[in-house]
Amino acid sequence: MKRLKLLFLQIVVMVVSLLIWHVVSTTSLFGDVKTTQFFFSTPLAVLERTFKQLTSGEIYWHLGITLTETVLAFVIGSLAGILFGFAFARHELLSAVFDPYIKAANALPRVVLAPIFALWFGLGIWSKVALGFTLVFFIVFFNVYQGVREVSPTILANARMLGMNERQLFKHVYWPSALTWMFSSLHTSVGFALVGAVVGEYLGSSAGLGYKIHEAESVFDVTGVFSGMLILAIFVIAIDALVTMVEKRLLVWRPAQSATTT
């Protein structure tokens, strides 16, 4: 069985890594045990802390905050991206005029905006939503723009010969084509919404997963940092699985997956 063999090997990698970590951090092979544990913690301690956090319930509140920020950044960013993507794709002049500015804005590392957003929107969720928005917007924007521009001329001519007016063309041709491109970048845009939320929390907030990690870090609680990272990883995998499910439903008509991302 190929699948089983693969799974087995994947588990082997995990066990071996954890084993090395454990040996290094609990024996004096590489120096003082207390020092190594201060810097690297131990796998058992991290698992124990994670388990405690997941059962105690407090973490769910932080997860909820992060999730809210992620969803808001994704939804608002996507809506704006769709709106602007359509407008720019249908208006030659608009896209020509704004082209250099869009490129410049997209080239900017978004993290530098985080302090500005904190200043503008405060330390609550909205500064994180704003950061996620700047990441999501451009991905969706470029994909929708491409989707509208790259509608096959034959499909368009055919639709027009069938008597469709502008509204019907939008509904049956432009919109589905743009959505296709947007959905093919769903993983990237949802991922970036989450990055915006966590990075924003990390840089200044009082709630959320990023805050939890930052809090642990500021008191040199390495176990807490690793545990926060583990929870974050589980969270991301869960969201990604959800996105895959949504994607499968929405893109049934497509022959093979060939995701295009910017």
Place this chain on the structure above:
Amino acid sequence: MELQDRPQVDAGAGTHAPAEPAVALSGIDITFHLADGGRYQAVKGVDLKVYPGEFVSIVGPTGCGKSTLLNAAAGLLSPSSGQVGIFGKPLAGLNRRAGYLFQQDALMPWKTALDNVKVALEPMGVPAKEADERAREWLARVGLRTFVDRYPHMLSGGQRKRVSLAQMLIRNPEILLMDEPFGPLDAQTRQIMGNLLLDLWSRDRKALMFVTHDLEEAIALSDRVVVMSAGPAAGIVADYKVSLPRPRDIADIRLEKAFHEIHRDIWSSLRVEVQKAYAMGEGRELVAGETP
């Protein structure tokens, strides 16, 4: 087969005789402006009338402007000079009385076969339930009863053409325009599709303009075969009547003696043009800076 100006028109096609041509192209010039500032005259001085009930094929060497002419009749492009008349009225904008079958895949890939056919009725304001029934009926008519829920990528090239055919015919257009519709298909599928087309067309005999580079296909299907010259500035060099009896089976008809005679006649004029086109480099040579 004699060169002829005015085809015999079925008297039953209209109440007033002689019937108005469904498509009347007169003095059509089509010039493209090229990106480098030059101009390419694709079609020059074309006069062509297609009457209701007539199946007219247009043959000619590659790049001679056959499709360009069809697009002018569809209103997808407007001629530089000359007039397109549709049932006696000058055409402005898209030809609302025509259906168009494209060479390339024109189905919406995000819609199932059923939805692709159904959507053709939406601009006509047909209620959804009725549209659904009629679309199913048409898909059954083109032999796709069990494929209604398939997306285009799950269908073969021939099946996709069948869906396109149903999508076009469900609107019951008075003029059918087809641009090498069976071009991408293999030889057997082409024959099957040809027979299907004849079967569907013969039920109500719409005016049909059929562009193809396959002379045998043109003769087997049509009432008239129009030969176009090699481009640039292509025009009509000959117009042949095909008086083979209907109904026809396009596989069998190729074996008949009359078919060979017609084929020999038309090929004699087509060959000259094909050779000219090859001499000019596949007939795709663009003559920059040429004035109409």
